[in-house]
Amino acid sequence: IRTGGFEVTFPWRLCWGLKLLRILPRPFCRWVISTATCWKARPLNFDRKPPSE
Template sequence: QVINPGFVDTPLTEKNLLPMPGLMPVNRASRRMARGIRSGGFEVTFPWRLSWGLKLLRILPRPFCRSVISTATRWKARPLNFDRKPPSE
């Protein structure tokens, strides 16, 4: 089985500065996961609005998809820094 949860309110997501549509408490998310596992279906996704929206984006042309996601998350592309040296051990 595959579980694709949306945003779950955890200490990690508290540090996230991006918009998190459908953010849900841990207890609600865990109940959804348990119910999905018991159902025996292959894929468990929630919340449905976020998961169906992302599935719809996958069938659209990639540049359009990137534009929508970048706008929704306010993500800005940054150039890669190839001059940076790896950390020494």
């Protein structure tokens, strides 16, 4: 914290991980999140097929 203020973080392991993700480049951050959550891109409309595995 730059201003030296008080911050409550719980759970601290999760908070440090999220702070680390904020300083990473956006494409790498999105890749980490999608890998960790096993999220595949949703189709933009009903006619589009979901990605095959």
